[in-house]
Amino acid sequence: MNETIRNILARRSMRSYEARPVEEEKLAAILECAQFAPSATNRQPWHFTVVLSRAMLDKISAENKKVMLASPDEKVRQRAQDPGYDSFRGAPMAIIVSGAKEAAYAACDCANAVENMAIAATSLGLGSCYLGSFKVAMERPEGAHLLAELGIPEGYVPLYALSIGYGNESLGERAPRKEGTITFIQ
Numbered sequence: 314m315n316e317t318i319r320n321i322l323a324r325r326s327m328r329s330y331e332a333r334p335v336e337e338e339k340l341a342a343i344l345e346c347a348q349f350a351p352s353a354t355n356r357q358p359w360h361f362t363v364v365l366s367r368a369m370l371d372k373i374s375a376e377n378k379k380v381m382l383a384s385p386d387e388k389v390r391q392r393a394q395d396p397g398y399d400s401f402r403g404a405p406m407a408i409i410v411s412g413a414k415e416a417a418y419a420a421c422d423c424a425n426a427v428e429n430m431a432i433a434a435t436s437l438g439l440g441s442c443y444l445g446s447f448k449v450a451m452e453r454p455e456g457a458h459l460l461a462e463l464g465i466p467e468g469y470v471p472l473y474a475l476s477i478g479y480g481n482e483s484l485g486e487r488a489p490r491k492e493g494t495i496t497f498i499q
């Protein structure tokens with residue numbers, strides 16, 4: 314097995330982190346990998362917001378918590394009631410990936426960038442967690458101020474985030490993958 318395949322298979326969702334920051338050169342390499350993800354017609358319909366401020370992540374988390382506590386879904390409410398609730402899983406930083414609203418394949422293109430970053434992070438000894446639920450507050454009209462504070466450009470919408478940092482948990486067995494998802498046509 315080569316190093317690339319080893320890193321793809323080693324990537325795991327990390328949900329507990331040390332407070333120590335990610336080194337600048339590692340962050341630069343991760344962002345370069347994001348920008349070199351494939352995108353439909355090479356449109357590159359993404360914008361990366363690198364949030365190094367834990368205070369900003371706490372603010373987003375607190376607003377998400379408020380929205381989640383008002384959810385009709387009991388499971389969502391329960392998650393938000395956890396006193397340690399953090400949309401960014403305790404990471405020291407996160408990269409929010411926003412997609413251009415008018416680009417047909419923005420969701421795929423941005424997802425490609427997130428996965429590139431996650432694999433790059435693994436290869437650099439960092440943990441990461443792909444996030445979709447970090448944006449519940451931003452999706453509401455009352456959350457528009459967060460988009461402005463994050464400098465998300467006009468015409469772009471936050472789609473995914475990746476928490477990144479040095480992992481602080483030893484992960485057990487990998488979650489099993491479904492069987493029967495591959496068909497060969499000979």
Ligand SMILES: Cc1cc2nc3c(=O)[nH]c(=O)nc-3n(C[C@H](O)[C@H](O)[C@H](O)COP(=O)(O)O)c2cc1C
Nearest residue numbers: 324325326327328402442443444445446447473488
């Ligand atoms: C689009 C997307 C959204 C996700 N959102 C969250 C999230 O909001 N919070 C979280 O803890 N994990 C989130 N995950 C991580 C998945 O739960 C995780 O990838 C899955 O359980 C498989 O585990 P693994 O990443 O360790 O292989 C998300 C993953 C994807 C691809």
